[in-house]
Amino acid sequence: MLTVHHLGKSQSERIVWLCEELEIPYELKCYARDPVTMLAPADYKALHPIGTAPVITDGQLVLAESGAVVEYILAKYGNGRLTLKPSDPDFAQFLYWFHFANGTLQAQMGRSMILNRLNLAADNPMLVATKARVDRSFDLIEARVGGARYLAGDEFTTADIMIGFSLTTMRYFLPYDLGRRPNIRDYLGRIAARPAYQRAMQKGDPGMALLLT
Template identity: 80%
Template sequence: MLTVHHLGKSQSERIVWLCEELQIPYELKRYARDAKTMLAPPDYKALHRIGTAPIITDGDVVLAESGAVVEYIIAKYGNGRLTLRADDPDFAQFLYWFHFANGTLQATMGRLMILNRLKLADDNPILTAIRARLDLAFNLVDARTREAEYLAGNEFTSADIMIGFSLTTMRYFQPYDLVRCPNIIKYLARIAGRPAYRRAMEKGDPGMALLLT
């Protein structure tokens, strides 16, 4: 049985959402963050050497890393859904945005979050550079969501699942005002209208306000 080990307010929400979109059988085990440190509890960290979310188990398989987990589940259980074939005209866009989610957007938000905790001067050159890089990343997403309904084109794919956390729940950890990104707000309204997304968030983080604007 595929088991999704979900740490509250974490990137593992992607995996719950993926399973709901695919409508495959899975077991959901929820873990609460430590109230003081806001880190994963010991029983979650014991699941995998990296100790970070997401983590799945599937028989003897124990797998971490969002992108790897998403690709594993789609390859094993997806039957060709939520991905694009290499001969699809939008294949390159799909690949780019699938990897942009964690390779650029999430990574930049994480760096800025850490820098903000250091209480650096507002004009610190490193801080300024990271803020500019984050603005550029959001600008790219806003431009893409102006020209296409979903990241890979007109078809919803796992690239949208990958980026969803960074545009929403990650802003609990690193706030970002989406007022300057009207197309992202419209895109998130389309995401919010997906029944699988709503089911996933209710199951994984019941009661959590969704940062969709």
């Protein structure tokens, strides 16, 4: 059986959410972060050589990396759902935002998080440049969801699942004010209204306040 190994407050929430959207059978195993270091416990790190979330097992398969896991589950269990065909007018948008989520936004937020922990001066050139890149990414998302219901257009897809973590739970690690982002707040409201999202967050991170505004 497909097993999702979910590390609390991590990118593996995407995989729990995906399984709930597809309504496929899966086993969920939850792991708590170390309360002092906030890192994954040893038994989670032992699942895959990379030692980070997400990780799934499916029979003898052990697979990590969000994009790879999402594409694997879609290919094996999705039956064409939550993706767009090349003939769809919004196919290129779907591809762009699916890869933007981890290739650009999450990477930038991760770098910014690390730099913030170094106690650099506020005018440090690297810190300023990294923050500016994060802001530009949020500008881009703000514009996109101001003109489209979901990232790929009118249809909810895995592009939305991929970006959801960065816009919400990641802000526990890198606080980011959405006060000037009304379109993103409205978009997150649409996400939060989805029953599958609600089930996923309740199963994976019960009791965690969801950063939706």
